[in-house]
């Protein structure tokens with residue numbers, strides 16, 4: 192995209208939009224102290240990251256942007272209090288609270304979110320609970336969020352929904368406000384198809400459809416995006432083109448946006464005199480020990496137990512490090528009501544006791560263990576005071592702790608050991624990357640980290656810091672919003688082209704004044720909807736009557752120009768006084784009572800060479816088959832496994848292109864088909880035949896796929912060419928679907944008769 196365009200979109204972000212951020216939790220949480228309700232900042236990567244972005248908008252010289260954060264305020268209050276609190280939240284905190292009942296928080300948050308989605312999406316299927324009541328509550332809470340958004344939304348607002356708690360919300364909003372611009376970002380991994388399919392069929396469909404209600408769906412890594420696209424293809428059957436879909440006349444895009452941190456904040460705070468002082472005190476109290484830091488929320492995905500075993504193995508294998516190293520283990524309480532978390536807490540407590548008991552003595556405790564929340568400043572001091580950060584999640588969407596540690600190392604020393612299962616490992620390639628289930632590898636990584644030369648530490652951190660500084664959280668959010676806005680621009684561009692009133696009037700006017708009118712009409716996707724079984728896509732009574740009416744006007748020449756075979760076209764349209772063109776221009780039947788004839792002499796000597804290859808693919812892929820037409824061979828895969836079909840179609844096209852380099856044929860990939868066709872046979876050549884013969888002063892051509900482009904290309908300047916659906920085209924106009932085409936043709940038929 193050119194720089195000016197980016198800038199224009201960026202300014203628009205700042206100037207005209209109001210952003211509604213929707214997440215499960217608000218950035219502030221209500222707490223009761225001494226019988227009084229107070230608010231404190233919520234913790235977590237999402238809140239701190241997004242707050243930094245929203246603050247950056249405020250500080251902008253173009254500041255005129257507004258935002259409202261919609262979410263649960265962390266408290267349950269009486270109905271009377273709700274209204275007062277709402278007003279308070281809106282005016283003081285730029286927030287709109289969504290109040291949830293205790294019951295819903297149980298089944299929705301602790302239930303479906305944290306006992307179903309969280310374990311499954313983090314590859315712990317054995318910990319996942321599949322409970323219909325949890326699901327119902329998930330649906331209900333998503334609807335509650337929809338209602339809350341609808342209470343405050345304005346048409347030009349941009350909605351940005353966050354995370355796995357609200358995966359149904361984009362579609363719910365779309366149903367209520369079809370034109371709303373919505374983005375969705377998933378902060379946790381999107382799992383592979385084999386895991387995702389463990390969800391009940393109804394749930395998995397509704398979750399994917401829910402997400403596809405957004406215009407833009409963002410993930411931390413390329414893999415998550417690919418897994419999502421694969422699930423959409425396998426479960427809903429939608430094929431994508433470079434991550435893009437057209438769904439119900441809407442562009443939808445899935446894209447990768449790795450989330451950064453507020454680099455400047457960590458870096459500057461780390462340099463502040465207060466933190467320097469706190470770091471010095473901390474170092475003093477830690478003595479001369481080399482310190483390894485481990486800090487996480489209490490969560491089985493974070494791999495704390497594996498980490499402890501790795502440390503234990505390190506101590507066992509390296510007695511010379513005894514008495515010289517300490518593991519500062521901070522576990523932050525989280526999801527206290529969930530049983531697995533309580534079990535894990537017990538396991539950690541026992542393991543810490545065992546390691547300290549086995550290796551420690553009166554002068555040395557190998558693990559300093561704290562089970563509590565650490566405020567941000569002491570946290571940064573801790574990052575600064577520790578020589579090594581050991582971050583070993585078994586799965587993690589991104590992991591911001593790893594990034595924060597690197598950002599806080601202002602002298603660029605320190606070593607990060609990072610699990611390759613964290614999204615952050617895709618970016619922080621200079622860390623020591625480990626597989627968290629490999630205890631030996633963790634032990635070796637600890638030794639390598641503790642013994643790493645200072646210069647080497649600096650070299651690695653310099654590279655990582657440069658990247659973190661460039662790709663910070665503001666850039667992440669800005670990239671996302673900019674992409675979202677550009678989808679709206681694209682949509683508006685398409686709508687301008689597609690607005691039928693601006694097309695219909697001049698078209699009817701030209702038609703009325705014309706002496707000879709030539710109409711080229713494609714069939715499938717243009718005059719009728721696609722069907723799984725092509726033979727089921729019969730013409731409707733309405734279509735036949737419109738065609739009849741058009742054909743009965745003597746100034747009209749109607750040409751039905753299709754890829755279908757002669758027999759089908761004859762069976763469906765043989766009684767009408769219209770011309771038929773079959774097999775994309777291979778055969779023509781110029782009038783009702785005339786015979787079919789070939790437009791160009793056929794040279795079919797290529798067929799025996801190509802047919803075995805197509806048959807080989809038909810054998811390989813159940814549900815696919817080969818159709819032999821007079822001038823072409825077609826491999827169909829509409830009924831086959833969608834993913835394999837799509838993959839093998841690409842492979843087949845590749846093979847065919849090489850194989851046919853010296854044969855006079857064209858290889859085309861259409862809608863769930865690969866076709867090999869004799870060169871020179873296309874809708875353009877057929878169209879030219881009629882144009883030369885009829886010499887019309889009004890031409891209309893309507894089609895929906897790439898084969899119609901051959902026709903659009905050869906039409907005279909004055910022709911009306913219309914592409915159905917949302918795609919790039921040579922056609923001058925666009926219509927959304929076959930219904931609109933019929934409406935236009937009906938108007939054209941009426942106009943003819945009203946003369």
Ligand code: GDG
Pocket residue numbers: 234235236237239378379450487488523563564565566567570587588589590591592595
């Ligand atoms: C989800 C995904 C993804 C933690 N303990 C304390 C504390 N924190 C702050 C850290 C950091 C954040 O919480 C933790 O972020 P993570 O990325 O590690 O993990 P989740 O909270 O599970 O976040 C994750 C993230 O969303 C963003 O998309 O990276 O994969 O699971 O910012 O600083 N902060 C303070 N005291 C603590 O004790 N002050």
